[in-house]
Amino acid sequence: MAQPSRNLLEGPILRSLTTLAIPIALANILQAGYQLIDAFWVGRLGGAAVAAVSVSTPVTFLTIALGAGLAIAGSTLIAQYYGAGNQEMVDHVAAQTLLMVVLVSLVLGGVGYLCAPMLLRVMGVAPDVYRGALGFMRVSFAGLVFNFFFFMFQSIMRGVGEARFPVFIVLGTVVLNFVLDPFFIFGFGPVPAMGVMGAALATLSTQSLAAVIALVVLLRGRYGIHLAWRDFVPDPAYIKRAFFLGFPASIEQSARALGLTVLTFLITSFGTLTVAAYGVGSTILQVVMIPAMGLSMAVSTLVGQNIGAGQVERASRIGRLGASLGFGILTAMGILAYVFAPHLIAFFVPGDADVIAAGTTFLRTVSLSWGFLGAQLAMTGVLRASGNMVMTMVLTLVSQWVLQFPLAYVLSKHTSMGARGIWWAFPISYVLIALVTMGVYAKGDWKRSRLVQPDDALADRVTSEVLLEEGIRGTT
Helix, strand or coil, X not given: CXXXXXXXXXXXXXXXXXXXXXXXXXXXXXXXXXXXHHHHHHHHHCHHHHHHHHHHHHHHHHHHHHHHHHHHHHHHHHHXXXXXXXXXXXXXXXXXXXXXXXXXXXXXXXXXXXXXXXXXXXXXXXXXXXXXXXXXXXXXXXXXXXXXXXXXXXXXXXXXXCCCHHHHHHHHHHHHHHHHHHHHHHCECCECCCHHHHXXXXXXXXXXXXXXXXXXXXXXXXXXXXXCHHHHCCCHHHHHHHHHHHHHHHHHHHHHHHHHHHHHHHHHCCCHHHHHHHHHHHHHHHHHHHHHHHHHHHHHHHHHHHHHCCCHHXXXXXXXXXXHHHHHHHHHHHHHHHHCHHHHHHHHCCCCHHHHHHHHHHHHHHHHHHHHHHHHHHHHHHHHHCCCHHHHHHHHXXXXXXXXXXXXXXXXXXXXXXXXXHHHHHHHHHHHHHHHHHHHHHHCHHHHCCCCCCCCHHHHHHHHHHHHHCCCCCCC
């Protein structure tokens, strides 16, 4: 049985965290480059084209959120099996989770493709936007399988502690996407101009290339995972286990997407200025979230491997250090954002004094609470790594639907605060949910939630099958 690398199971925890968190954050930044590049080229087609992309993005994001739970479940199990030194189960879980993700993405993509016209009509899309939005949305749904596959590949690589290699793939595809976008959007030589749909086709081309590279890497086994085609034979026992583990995570991700959508409806009721202020401010918040999510994913991987190796106290130290780092880093970023808020807003809307003023109010209201958000995300990473998917789901539902949205509605609609009431719902919910998460973490039930057990019947069966297929006869 292969033994895992000891790099992440011993030695300085801070070094292990940064080794994982920095590449993950870089990959997230590069992934955001797809949207920025599309916005850059599509913006040259006019406002209707930009609107076509804008109305399509939330729908595809929600679809991705529905399948994200399976990827989270797979990466959690991979990290724990890798920490336990069970290479056969690492490979088995990776292949089976990829199989599930592909099947789910094909179903969701097919349903989305067929329902795209109805969705756009329900959303009330204007006639001049409809055609471009339909083409963009349908191509996005068609490419969902490649998007899901590479997303799962990144989760697998994180599970075994290899976060650097995916960065190079993402970098190459983002550069290629920047080159292909104008060819497909505006046309060149034999390639016809396809407008907004061309941007989606360029992304589809690069994501399919990334998925093929990922599959080749997994089959060649150079980075801690070595898949064989036999690993993709459906295993009902594992699929059932992963589904019930990942379903709460899918609900969690979907609740986040729906919560933001509902909050956007509330914001739009206060007019264009409020929408613009939130649009610019939330863009800055998304940038801040990149290192926070990178740290959360790094904490989750480290904790999962150490729990799998039976090093629960080291896992606890990782959680405490991760929460402290998250609080410190995001607090520092929040202070900078508070001080330079007018300049940050003006970078995006340099010629609109009203938006600069409103955006500054939003940013200064929320920025000083970012540290609590960073700490909460790190502690959530610990809970997720131990398999407490139901608890992370409950925390998300409480944060979005019990705290943030009701507070935003009451403070904005039933007090004299108006739009500022929406802004104040952000820091209040950040602080409260961080304190609740801290209480759940401190209680310590997660320490007894190890998914990988010495008497794991599924692991014993898979190991025996692998040995038999390799011609090694033994008794159990």
